[in-house]
Amino acid sequence: MTKPVGIILAGGLATRMGGGDKGLLPLGGGTLLSQVIDRLAPQVEALALNANGDPTRFENLGLPVLPDSIDGYVGPLAGVLSGLDWAASRGATQVISAAADTPFFPRDLAERLTQAATDAQSPIALAATNDPERGPMRQPTFGLWDVALRQDLRNALQGGLRKVVQWTDKHGAAMAIFDPAPFDPFFNVNTPEDLARAQNLLETAT
Numbered sequence: 001m002t003k004p005v006g007i008i009l010a011g012g013l014a015t016r017m018g019g020g021d022k023g024l025l026p027l028g029g030g031t032l033l034s035q036v037i038d039r040l041a042p043q044v045e046a047l048a049l050n051a052n053g054d055p056t057r058f059e060n061l062g063l064p065v066l067p068d069s070i071d072g073y074v075g076p077l078a079g080v081l082s083g084l085d086w087a088a089s090r091g092a093t094q095v096i097s098a099a100a101d102t103p104f105f106p107r108d109l110a111e112r113l114t115q116a117a118t119d120a121q122s123p124i125a126l127a128a129t130n131d132p133e134r135g136p137m138r139q140p141t142f143g144l145w146d147v148a149l150r151q152d153l154r155n156a157l158q159g160g161l162r163k164v165v166q167w168t169d170k171h172g173a174a175m176a177i178f179d180p181a182p183f184d185p186f187f188n189v190n191t192p193e194d195l196a197r198a199q200n201l202l203e204t205a206t
């Protein structure tokens with residue numbers, strides 16, 4: 001079986017960071033995005049970046065840059081849809097998504113999501129971490145998505161859907177649950193303080 005293709009979601013507005021591209025912020029001698037690419041590229045057959053606006057700012061990455069398929073910053077599912085359209089154009093059947101602001105996600109993400117979707121015979125699997133008090137905490141930007149869902153997703157977004165789990169629940173999404181120790185692998189960078197913490201984690205914990 002061929003590996004899925006991958007899409008890195010970088011289409012957000014980064015409001016809490018003051019705007020601009022969070023993915024291009026410096027981290028560990030590279031950028032947030034370069035950390036994410038290093039983790040995701042070995043797990044997938046081919047990789048693309050989902051981002052809006054002028055694509056030339058990413059040209060040194062050597063990745064296809066896909067804008068949202070739906071206008072108006074409607075959230076990460078717009079980026080997932082762009083990934084599904086791209087996958088379909090390549091004859092791929094599954095997409096793995098990862099957020100551009102999450103530099104330490106698991107190196108076995110794609111393998112574990114694929115296993116969870118297969119076991120549950122579900123067209124979607126979402127990553128989650130287990131919180132002892134609240135139970136599984138789903139990560140809506142880290143998922144495996146079957147290309148067969150793309151028209152359904154397009155219709156849902158055009159109909160006003162915005163919340164990821166509302167749509168994934170409808171399709172009986174499976175979950176792959178990851179260990180949150182020694183730190184949350186889905187820790188994401190939203191603020192300058194988060195970026196400083198990521199730099200510190202990079203130096204000490206990975």
Ligand SMILES: Nc1nc2c(ncn2[C@@H]2O[C@H](COP(=O)(O)OP(=O)(O)OP(=O)(O)O)[C@@H](O)[C@H]2O)c(=O)[nH]1
Nearest residue numbers: 009010011012013014015016073074075079099100
């Ligand atoms: N394609 C796409 N991705 C989005 C959109 N909004 C958020 N994302 C992505 O979803 C992930 C989580 O985004 P958030 O943290 O909610 O939003 P953000 O833009 O990163 O930051 P804030 O504006 O500070 O909330 C990031 O990878 C974003 O790039 C969107 O409208 N389109």
